[in-house]
Amino acid sequence: MKIKFLKAFNGDSIWISFLENDIPRNILIDGGIGDTYKTTANVKGDLHKVIEKIQEEEQFIDLLVLTHFDDDHIGGILRWLNKDKGASKLIKKVWFNSGKEIAKKFESDENKDLDIEIVDGADDFHTSLKQGIKFEKYLRDNHLWQGEIIEQGSEYDLFGLKFKILSPNNEKLDKLLKLYEKQKDYFTSGDEYDFQTLLKDFIDEESQTDFRFKEDNSVANGSSIAFIMEYQDKSFLFLADAHPSVVIEGLNKFGYNKDNPLQAVLMKVAHHGSMYNTNKELLEVVKTNNYLISSNATKHGLPNKRTIARIIKNNPNAFIYFNYDLKDIVFSENDWNDFKDFRSKTQNEF
Numbered sequence: 001m002k003i004k005f006l007k008a009f010n011g012d013s014i015w016i017s018f019l020e021n022d023i024p025r026n027i028l029i030d031g032g033i034g035d036t037y038k039t040t041a042n043v044k045g046d047l048h049k050v051i052e053k054i055q056e057e058e059q060f061i062d063l064l065v066l067t068h069f070d071d072d073h074i075g076g077i078l079r080w081l082n083k084d085k086g087a088s089k090l091i092k093k094v095w096f097n098s099g100k101e102i103a104k105k106f107e108s109d110e111n112k113d114l115d116i117e118i119v120d121g122a123d124d125f126h127t128s129l130k131q132g133i134k135f136e137k138y139l140r141d142n143h144l145w146q147g148e149i150i151e152q153g154s155e156y157d158l159f160g161l162k163f164k165i166l167s168p169n170n171e172k173l174d175k176l177l178k179l180y181e182k183q184k185d186y187f188t189s190g191d192e193y194d195f196q197t198l199l200k201d202f203i204d205e206e207s208q209t210d211f212r213f214k215e216d217n218s219v220a221n222g223s224s225i226a227f228i229m230e231y232q233d234k235s236f237l238f239l240a241d242a243h244p245s246v247v248i249e250g251l252n253k254f255g256y257n258k259d260n261p262l263q264a265v266l267m268k269v270a271h272h273g274s275m276y277n278t279n280k281e282l283l284e285v286v287k288t289n290n291y292l293i294s295s296n297a298t299k300h301g302l303p304n305k306r307t308i309a310r311i312i313k314n315n316p317n318a319f320i321y322f323n324y325d326l327k328d329i330v331f332s333e334n335d336w337n338d339f340k341d342f343r344s345k346t347q348n349e350f
Contacts, residue, residue, distance in 0.1 A: 008032025011072030031076030067240035166250025191301030202309035216276035273303025
């Protein structure tokens with residue numbers, strides 16, 4: 001099995017390739033921002049290159065997982081579908097929690113802000129003024145999706161793999177339906193970076209009795225599809241932008257807790273390393289030495305060095321991987337001197 005974290009700018013896009021009884025299989029989790037597929041200047045991105053490779057080798061995307069509605073996860077996929085009329089022939093199955101199906105689940109009115117359209121030739125689904133086809137209809141018309149909601153506690157056996165769904169739960173799906181509003185800040189930078197603070201200072205601060213963790217309150221992030229993927233008795237954890245309380249709840253449902261932690265080969269740290277999506281309690285329920293952060297450090301102050309400090313406090317032998325060359329930006333010489341056992345590397349293929 002090969003897991004590749006594509007260069008998705010400030011977003012997520014993960015390509016998993018493996019053999020099932022000598023049959024090549026491909027799973028694609030999200031597609032980063034639109035430029036991950038192709039820039040408006042027609043420069044091919046990592047997602048475009050992966051799709052080309054799959055096509056050239058006469059393979060398929062056996063499972064496409066669209067974790068949630070944010071542009072930094074779904075933008076590259078939508079630009080591909082907008083630009084490539086033959087895209088649907090490459091895809092076999094889609095996981096996607098649509099607003100229409102969530103409304104059916106709760107017997108409630110639909111939230112029109114959850115509508116997504118495939119617009120022929122458009123660069124972005126949120127800026128196009130042209131009329132398109134509803135995303136759900138596109139998926140159904142091409143027999144890619146049966147409208148199933150992917151939610152916490154579900155298990156799936158596909159391609160010789162087992163998937164255990166940790167997020168979203170009913171509460172987060174209900175909030176998505178009732179409170180979601182289309183993003184207004186796709187291209188803003190957002191919060192400041194905290195790289196100047198020492199790891200030691202973050203750890204000292206959070207060791208105080210009055211420290212309180214603040215959880216992400218993004219409605220879209222809370223609806224993220226997050227899961228354990230099991231392959232040949234090995235577990236891999238993909239957390240999208242999920243909220244830690246929901247992930248912990250999901251892990252508990254599958255029998256994992258502080259006394260019986262999940263043993264994982266790799267953990268894709270939630271929400272590009274945001275301090276609001278990884279807490280001490282989550283790190284105690286997941287045991288791994290390998291933590292991957294997907295971010296090019298150009299938006300929203302992410303990754304947060306505070307998150308990495310929490311990881312290192314929990315696991316002094318942690319190996320922090322970035323899919324962009326950030327380690328010399330994030331860590332200072334004092335950090336390396338203070339914590340001699342943790343390591344960091346720019347690597348996007350495992």
